[in-house]
Amino acid sequence: MRVSRQIYRFSYVLLIFAAMLLAFTACEDDDIQEPQQAIALELDYAHMVVGNELTLTPLIRNFKNTSKEYEWSVSDSTVIEIVSVANNFAATVRAIGEGSATATINSLDGTEEASTTIETNLIQESEVRLPATITAYTQSTVSIVPDFNLVDRPTRNYTWSANPEGIVSIETDPETYAIEIQGLQVGSTELTISSDDGEVVGTTTVTVEDENDGVLKILAIGNSFSEDALESYLYGLADAAGEDIVIGNLYIGGAELDLHAQNATENNANYSYRKINAQGVKNTTADVAISTALNDENWDYISFQQVSQKSGQYETFVTPLTELYEYVSANVDNEDTKYLLHQTWAYSENSTHSGFVNYDNDQIKMYEAIVDAYDQASNLIPTYSVVPAGTAIQNARTSYIGDNFNRDGYHLNEIGKYTAASTWFEILFNKSVVGNSYVPEGFVALDAEIAQQAAHAAVENPMMITELTDYQSAGGDGVITKNVLIDFSTTSNSTGWNGLTSFLEDATIPNLKYEDNEFTGIELTVTSRFNGQNTAGETATSTPFNMPAEVSGNSFYGNSKGEWAGLLIEKGVLKLSGFQDDSTYEFCFFGSRTASDNRETLYTVIGSNSGSAAINAASNTDEVACVQGIQADANGEIIIEVTSGANNDNGNGFFYINAMRIAPEE
Structure with missing residues (x-):
């Protein structure tokens, strides 16, 4: 049988080892013993699964010349192939078919040779998994990576198809069969990946929406403070104003910017992803990565925030905010996404939070530090706006309600949440929240009015406290006449x-x-x-x-x-x-x-x-x-x-x- 050879030639300048050991023994004819074999491989035998790769590294024991050329060859190129050879002559071998073959390295002068026998087995995937549904947008792309069982790389050949055609375009990676789809027009299409032998088939439905669909989409990467500000009342305010909105919140309790940056670079799936859809229905998904949420919607706004006790310490923003922004901006599809900083609020004066000591347990000192830190941090990234929720809460505290916007000294109570949400409304929709008809059940109308006025004043003057002089008293005569x-x-x-x-x-x-x-x-x-x-x-x-x-x-x-x-x-x-x-x-x-x-x-x-x-x-x-x-x-x-x-x-x-x-x- 004719041996197929793949030859890779290299020049190698030998370094003289410390000393070449020559073993001399006393014998009658003064013969010198032959040196040991000059080259060997780490493995004499290996087993591989078709589709996988293995690195074979030669061990150099002895050299007779100052330079030498080496080549790799395989005995059966239908079983294995040499993918690449490194400078130290280590060869990467890929199993491409089932059977047995040898991989051999030898010097061109024929004096040195070493081989590894490789047995290969074909394990084929029997299933491919795809997301059930995917949302894409016109003028943007979405990646889909098929998940094959049993193997790291698919062993069958596959073809992607779309029915009907014309809704998306498809670009396929020939190695992994991952695809990047481009939304071409509004509509739905069924994408199918099929093996050429028809044994493995997977489908998913792609819905392409208009990138300019009139729905504002905001994603917060935060913690319980973004939960307080976004999840309770922002949707109601938007709905009452006739505005369509989708709200996403990537939540980890007490998470600071350092943790968000680490989770981004390591792609850690440890967020609670809370999402309020355009119909106001909230769903929560556990164990979600930032990358997953970024791909879930065509986000118009993405916000970042520091953990509350560090929000007045600018130095804690510098490195992690920059790293987080760089990751997010590199992984969003919408080139027009705007980036926000969510300014947190100072604690109540009676707060027992351990982080209050960072500001000498002084509410005004904490507020001023937060305003200054967020103002400086806005220059670290291309910030569209700082959402001045902290200023809004401080404004509201000047009303008759006083320092009663927190439920535990730092998280917001219901009127506090409404105040923060009103601030977000103004920033996102660029319109006044004053007079918005959405007053949640159980609220006093006067308190809702104070919250709206406090938010509006904060957006107009985000760096200073505005005293609400018209709301110093709520009335009452000091005599209880009803229950x-x-x-x-x-x-x-x-x-x-x-x-x-x-x-x-x-x-x-x-x-x-x-x-x-x-x-x-x-x-x-x-x-x-x-x-x-x-x-x-x-x-x-x-x-x-x-x-x-x-x-x-x-x-x-x-x-x-x-x-x-x-x-x-x-x-x-x-x-x-x-x-x-x-x-x-x-x-x-x-x-x-x-x-x-x-x-x-x-x-x-x-x-x-x-x-x-x-x-x-x-x-x-x-x-x-x-x-x-x-x-x-x-x-x-x-x-x-x-x-x-x-x-x-x-x-x-x-x-x-x-x-x-x-x-x-x-």
Whole structure:
């Protein structure tokens, strides 16, 4: 059989090793022993799967000349082939057919030779997987990489086809059969990849949309702060203004720019991808990479942000923001994508966040540092705009609402989220949000107006605080004439209820309202904090409060007997202030937490007189504790203390307040 040879010739200038060892032995005819074999290969035998590659490296043991030429050859070119040879004569061999063959390196003078025998087996893919659907756009491209089972490289030959034709053009990689499609016209087509033998077939549906389809698409790469600003109310504001929008948020809690940059370069699939489509439907997909989200839509805007505690430290932006932008801009299809920086907000003055010390626990100092850092960072990349959400929140804090836009000292409560979303609306649509008709259920119209005005002023003057002088008071005469309902939840937004959305000291409802949203002129303040929020209250209840599930299911809690989460909270204390006459009131309380032990909670109301009442909050569904005949003291104040009752046998002494009603007495 004739041997097929593939020859690669090289000149090699030999370096003289330290010394050539010559073994001499005493013998009668003075013969010198022959030197060892000068060349060998690491492997004498190898097994390969057709389609794979293997590197064979020669080992040089001895040289007789100062230079030598070498060549590689294969015994059967239908089984293996030499793909390339490196400077050190290492050969890359690819298995191209099933069988047995040798790969040989030898010197051209015939004095040195080494071989490896290679057995190959053909393992063929039996399946190809494609995405079920793909969205593409006119004037842009999308890549599709088929996923073949069993093999790294497909062993069959494949052909792509589109039905109907003319919707997309196709460019195919002949090695991997990955394709890049170009949207040609609006419409849908079925793409099919088929092996030439008809054994393996895969299909996907491609929908091509107009790049200028009138739908604004925004993708945030962020954390819980982008969640607060974008996911709750931006869609409603856009919809009310007749604007179509798609909102994407790549979320990792507490993620900073360094982590985003690392995830981008390593293509880590560890984001929660929240997407609100053009119909307002939100879907969440786990374990998504930045690259996947970039390819999901033809994004008009992409935003970046720093983690909140570092948002006022410009030096933390410099390297990761640049790296993240370079990755994103290189992997988006839309050449007209605009890049935003999402300015975060300063913490509330009562915040216990560990990062607040970076700014000496000073809200204004933190705000000014954030404004300055984002202004400088905007010069690191081609920034279309800084979204001044932090300035909007600071503006809103100058209103009668005060420092009550956070639920835990740093995340936003519902009116805070609405304020941030209003700021985003103005930046994205370049129109005023003032007068937008979207006021979410449970909101007071005046508060929504304040949020819109604060956002509008921030966009007009993003580097400074604008005092909302027209919104210093909400009215009310300091006399409660109708029922007042209060719930205790950081996510409170129930119609007719006043939501105390922070359990920290100095948290406030600046002006309690009746169920019809008229104001009382009475302020509620936390003067001694609770431990936190509990979400395990009973949701199906029958009490005179007629509570929705989101009210009865949430509570503020304390622990009077033993530490919990590093805190011992013997009692939570509330203060009502602003009473203007000597009327008497009834105070009723509801506490609930699914449990089997006794978690009796004692409620004490103190004005010019006082009274107490208790209920067992464990799995409570129908009991309330009421104290009658309470009158404000000479300062117009009433104090409410919440602690564990005498019968509470829980080891930590857990106590709860889910809801409260204030009612006038005859």
